Amino acid sequence: MADSGYVTRLAPSPTGALHLGNARTFLLNWLRARSKGGRILLRLEDLDHPRVKPERVEQVYADLRWLGLEWDGEALVQSRRLVVYQAEFVRLLKQHRLYPCSCSRADIQAAQSAPNLGEDMVYPNTCRGRYGTAAAVVNTSGNRAWRFNLGVTRHVEYNDVFLGAQEVDLSRSSGDFVVAREEEGIIKVAYQLACVVDDHATGITEVVRADDLVNSTFRQLELARALGYTSPEYLHLPLVVGADGRRLAKRHGDSRISVLRRKGVSPERLLGWLGESCGLCTRTEAVSLELLLERFALDCIPKNKVVVTAEDLKYLGF
Ligand code: GLU
Numbered sequence: 001m002a003d004s005g006y007v008t009r010l011a012p013s014p015t016g017a018l019h020l021g022n023a024r025t026f027l028l029n030w031l032r033a034r035s036k037g038g039r040i041l042l043r044l045e046d047l048d049h050p051r052v053k054p055e056r057v058e059q060v061y062a063d064l065r066w067l068g069l070e071w072d073g074e075a076l077v078q079s080r081r082l083v084v085y086q087a088e089f090v091r092l093l094k095q096h097r098l099y100p101c102s103c104s105r106a107d108i109q110a111a112q113s114a115p116n117l118g119e120d121m122v123y124p125n126t127c128r129g130r131y132g133t134a135a136a137v138v139n140t141s142g143n144r145a146w147r148f149n150l151g152v153t154r155h156v157e158y159n160d161v162f163l164g165a166q167e168v169d170l171s172r173s174s175g176d177f178v179v180a181r182e183e184e185g186i187i188k189v190a191y192q193l194a195c196v197v198d199d200h201a202t203g204i205t206e207v208v209r210a211d212d213l214v215n216s217t218f219r220q221l222e223l224a225r226a227l228g229y230t231s232p233e234y235l236h237l238p239l240v241v242g243a244d245g246r247r248l249a250k251r252h253g254d255s256r257i258s259v260l261r262r263k264g265v266s267p268e269r270l271l272g273w274l275g276e277s278c279g280l281c282t283r284t285e286a287v288s289l290e291l292l293l294e295r296f297a298l299d300c301i302p303k304n305k306v307v308v309t310a311e312d313l314k315y316l317g318f
Helices: 020-035 054-067 082-094 105-110 191-201 211-227 257-263 267-277 289-295 310-316
Strands: 007-010 039-044 098-101 143-148 155-160 164-169 177-183 186-189 206-210 233-237 240-242 306-308
Touching (some): 155 233, 164 211, 191 211, 206 211, 257 267
Parallel strands (some): 007 039
């Protein structure tokens, strides 16, 4: 196995089927890793239980293999690591960085004074300071969220490998954010914290993902800092959108990779289209992963969002 010290990961959520947008990000993530002579791990982000189905997990594996995006080693499955996340949750709790919050969505919405900058609602830190150290006691009677106390931190900056310098005022983009849900006294760590813990535990040196997650990066940098971790580099790629400019979704038409696979479309057809969208080839060439890897360079990737039209979907065989 190649080992240049570079380590990245594919982190699909098996809550839905992989679609064209995921395929493009994963392809670029894979090309980046291989061009660096690095390792690429697979992590199943399956903490969102009710929506995770075993057949969807199998589908993720099959879709990635069909595209030729092989990963290194065993897949890491988040639902098998709850104890690890809980231990890090307790570490933050002991540092008084967490507090419980029973505010409903409606409460938070009602308290919004400024228009929301990000996709998530901005939490006005209503419950911060409401509890003393007794907050450390889990509540066996009800359900509530646990939030990360940003303290005096407002501005967070980092240098994105693809986007360049990034900066946000977290008090205006998220506020104290949720790191876990408590249900009947059981702590269920959520995406932001699980992601940071796993990136650290698996030695990820560079996170490659779509730019709808830049907002999460700022939060993850703060969590990593509180936990004493060295953060990886972050590389955010332009999002794939529908003709209306919104993130690719069902309403834009079926773009699930499994559909192409079942219809007997060749992976090369999809690779050609994806490669063209990344500035690496024309879709009419005989395209293979090897060819894309030979030509891959970050500079080739257009900076703007990738728009998928109905004609594109038809061309691909949907
Ligand atoms: N599981 C997330 C997704 O499918 C990706 C999270 C990440 O890369 O950190 O959107």
